[in-house]
Amino acid sequence: MVRPHGGTSMGRQRIEIRHIETKGQRQVTFSKRRSGLFKKASELSMLTGASIAVVVMSEARNAFCFGDPSVDAILRRYAPVPGEAAAAASVGPSHVHGAARDDDDDRDRHHHEELRKAVEDARSQVAAEKSRLSEVAKKIEAAKADRQFWWEADVEALGEAELPEFTRALEKLMANVRRHADDQPQQQQ
Amino acid sequence: MACKKVNLQHTTDDATRQAIYKKRCKDLMKKVRELSSLHGVDACIVVYSEDKPQVPELWPSMAATSRIIERFKSLPLADQHKNMTNLENFLKQCIAELQEKVDKLEKKNEQRETMLLLHKALAGRLPSFVGLTTEQLTRLNSMVHAKLTSVEERLKVLRAGSLSLQGCGMAHT
Numbered sequence: 034m035v036r037p038h039g040g041t042s043m044g045r046q047r048i049e050i051r052h053i054e055t056k057g058q059r060q061v062t063f064s065k066r067r068s069g070l071f072k073k074a075s076e077l078s079m080l081t082g083a084s085i086a087v088v089v090m091s092e093a094r095n096a097f098c099f100g101d102p103s104v105d106a107i108l109r110r111y112a113p114v115p116g117e118a119a120a121a122a123s124v125g126p127s128h129v130h131g132a133a134r135d136d137d138d139d140r141d142r143h144h145h146e147e148l149r150k151a152v153e154d155a156r157s158q159v160a161a162e163k164s165r166l167s168e169v170a171k172k173i174e175a176a177k178a179d180r181q182f183w184w185e186a187d188v189e190a191l192g193e194a195e196l197p198e199f200t201r202a203l204e205k206l207m208a209n210v211r212r213h214a215d216d217q218p219q220q221q222q
Numbered sequence: 223m224a225c226k227k228v229n230l231q232h233t234t235d236d237a238t239r240q241a242i243y244k245k246r247c248k249d250l251m252k253k254v255r256e257l258s259s260l261h262g263v264d265a266c267i268v269v270y271s272e273d274k275p276q277v278p279e280l281w282p283s284m285a286a287t288s289r290i291i292e293r294f295k296s297l298p299l300a301d302q303h304k305n306m307t308n309l310e311n312f313l314k315q316c317i318a319e320l321q322e323k324v325d326k327l328e329k330k331n332e333q334r335e336t337m338l339l340l341h342k343a344l345a346g347r348l349p350s351f352v353g354l355t356t357e358q359l360t361r362l363n364s365m366v367h368a369k370l371t372s373v374e375e376r377l378k379v380l381r382a383g384s385l386s387l388q389g390c391g392m393a394h395t
Contacts, residue, residue: 059261062261063261066256066257067257069253071307073253075309076230077243077250079230079309080228080231080239081243082232082239084270086268088266088290089265090264090265090290090293091261095301096294098302098307099307100306100308104306107268107270108295110278111278142232146231148317149230149313151317152316152317152320155317155320162324162327163327165327166330166331169334170334173338176341176342191373192380193377193381193384196373196376196380200374203366203370206343213351213359
């Protein structure tokens with residue numbers, strides 16, 4: 034990254050490891066890094082049953098935190114305020130006391146596992162749509178190579194003389210579609 | 223987010239679990255440190271292992287962590303909770319974001335596929351609609367309709383343009 038008030042020579046590009054300069058870039062990477070951090074914390078929790086709290090105070094005096102089972106529970110456990118210690122004891126998720134897993138834990142874990150599966154499913158859907166996208170792109174390239182002036186069906190590109198012909202072709206197509214639809218009374222419109 | 227093929231279930235084997243915990247906890251501390259130094263923000267992390275629940279592991283130091291937590295706690299409750307998330311919500315948000323991505327891509331794909339159909343039909347290479355689903359036909363119909371409307375608009379503009387030129391008495395050379 035080039036320092037904002039630096040010289041104009043192309044050679045002087047240092048990667049500033051201490052503190053990222055451009056505000057916009059900084060915020061985007063901050064957000065992404067934070068998300069990655071929370072993701073790693075969630076993985077640690079799911080894989081090992083650890084209880085975790087991550088607290089991040091941003092430059093703009095915003096706080097971002099992640100906790101499993103919850104930020105409040107962990108902070109209470111770590112630094113109990115006298116009145117809260119009693120309250121924490123009575124709430125009783127077993128891992129606050131370091132006791133063995135109980136039904137609540139199992140239920141939570143099962144629920145989290147289901148959510149995690151849903152994340153995986155969503156990810157595969159994204160992948161599937163992306164490959165569909167590239168398939169279609171290939172077909173479009175092939176169609177463009179075999180070019181008829183209507184391909185772009187780009188109304189802006191056609192001139193006054195060509196547009197009426199285009200209209201006729203479109204209307205004919207629409208009539209065909211309608212006729213086909215009418216011939217299929219069982220299908221919903 | 224990177225898609226790592228790890229089965230994120232609770233590790234039942236004690237030895238494996240402890241090994242995973244040790245490694246990942248270390249990695250996590252490293253990530254917090256990176257975030258903190260790269261962005262000049264205060265950050266801390268408290269971890270209670272399932273196997274050693276009495277002693278939390280922290281980063282940075284105990285003193286710094288306590289300080290950061292105190293600072294956090296001094297914020298109004300609303301601010302504390304504004305960007306607070308737990309495992310469940312975090313996962314739900316991932317799902318929501320991914321779902322949005324899917325919807326966007328799906329829409330794009332459908333639009334392009336319909337465009338291909340339109341082209342095929344206009345080029346006379348679609349002898350019958352028999353193979354097409356109702357959705358495909360509906361979308362094709364909508365697209366044809368939309369094209370007709372924009373052709374109509376375009377013609378209006380073009381014709382108005384040439385009329386006004388005539389009206390101004392401007393001769394084309």
